[in-house]
Amino acid sequence: MAPEPALSRDLMARGTTLFWTALESVTDEQLAGPTALPGWTGKHVTAHVAANAEALAHLVTWARTGEETPMYSSPDQRNADIEVGATRPATELREWVRRSAADLGAGLASLDEQQWQREVRTAQGRLVPATEIPWMRTREVMVHAVDLGGSVGYADLPAEFHAALLDDIVAKRSSASDGPALHLAPTDNERRWDVTGAGDATTVRGPLSELAAYLSGRLATGLRADGAADGDLPDLSRWL
Known part of the structure; x- marks a missing residue:
């Protein structure tokens, strides 16, 4: 259940800023350390958020072109992307987050009214209108901003x-x-x-x-x- 589209887009933008604030608040050494998420370091969280932007950009392509473009090529790809991404140097991870978020934002901004209504399929298999993509992204950046264990807590979220x-x-x-x-x-x-x-x-x-x-x-x-x-x-x- 997503909020109305204008609120979703506003929250996505605010969440992206909050995630970046959290990411800037942790050192590279802290990023390599554990988080409250079992088995995940800060690098895992960061790689997940960056890879998620790229996966959602596939849904934007689907909405724009009408050609089915799934988030992931296989059920195992999501986990593989995170594990491989977590081995990247911290500097690369930070840039990946920034670049992938910017690309997703630009893609969403390019959709017209008809394309926003086109149905796409989530990673859980649900068919939803493209208007839900910003909310899907909002959940990731908001919740994981807290998971990084930096300067952003749940009380800092809107x-x-x-x-x-x-x-x-x-x-x-x-x-x-x-x-x-x-x-x-x-x-x-x-x-x-x-x-x-x-x-x-x-x-x-x-x-x-x-x-x-x-x-x-x-x-x-x-x-x-x-x-x-x-x-x-x-x-x-x-x-x-």
Whole structure:
């Protein structure tokens, strides 16, 4: 579930800037070190974000030409691109991020109204209009800006992004119905979200940014679950 197109494009631009801010805040040595993502260094995160821009640019080509151009040539290509990319020198990785993001932005800017409506296929196999491409990119640059472990945290991401991310993940988790039922009650926002799942819904309260972190499988602080011993939060399966 993507936000309306104008907001998606604005958030993508802001997220690209935030990712670059995070990337500039870490040294080359820190980039080679581990992150909170199991098995991934900062170089893995950076290579993934750069390769993702190139993969989404394939969907832009599909939207522009009408010729099927998948994100990846095979299911294994995504992982292979990340592993190979993570061996690059840090200077090359930083330039790859900048160049691939600029190319994607230019490609999206070239689409006309009809091309924006053309359907393309995501890496998960969903057919979506090209208007969803900016949101697909927004999720990557925003969330991974935090994963780099530099100067950007979840609280630094825009509130509009947190709300849109919760809309997206709640819809996905509710559709799967393979986890706990949840009622998400931000302490700094009037909106509420309900996740369909097993058992009676557990109410989780806290800042909107931390609820977004929790639902996306990242470390969240300052949250409490009503009725849970020691405030333990229900365990969640992988989101994406």
